[in-house]
Amino acid sequence: MAWLVLVVSGVLEAVWAVALDRSQGFTRWGPSLLFVVALAASMAGLALALRTLPVGTAYAVWVAIGAVGTALYGMAALGEPVTAARLLCLLLVVAGVVGLKITS
Template structure:
């Protein structure tokens, strides 16, 4: 259950980062509200995950999946670079997350 919650918290990272980007520096109300609210919810879920998983593993997976998701969202939705070297680095993040999951058992 902790791993499912951890993935959910990471998915919320994607939402809040995207919403804050859309808030135009907090000048647009609803994207800003969504961003702050989902950031808080993501953090709350992470605190529950930390009851069951080691801090280093949970935080690395939370940040890694969140960063990976935000980068993919940027490529797909915003036309950011999909250069092979960038995609390779993103794949390495995913490999690291998978490795942490396997090692945690």
């Protein structure tokens, strides 16, 4: 159950990162509110997962899900460049986190 909570929290990290960008410096109410709610839920989920998971592994997984998710969203929805190098770098992030999970 802790892993499921951690994955959902990582996805919420990507949500709050995108909402933060869309808030335009907290000048837009909708994205600003989404940012606050997603941030609080993401942190609460991480805290809950840390009750049973090792902090180093859990934090790395949480950050990686958020970072990779945000980057993929940027490429898919915001017109950010999709290059082989960028995709390879994201794959390396995922590989590193999988390696941490396997060896913990």
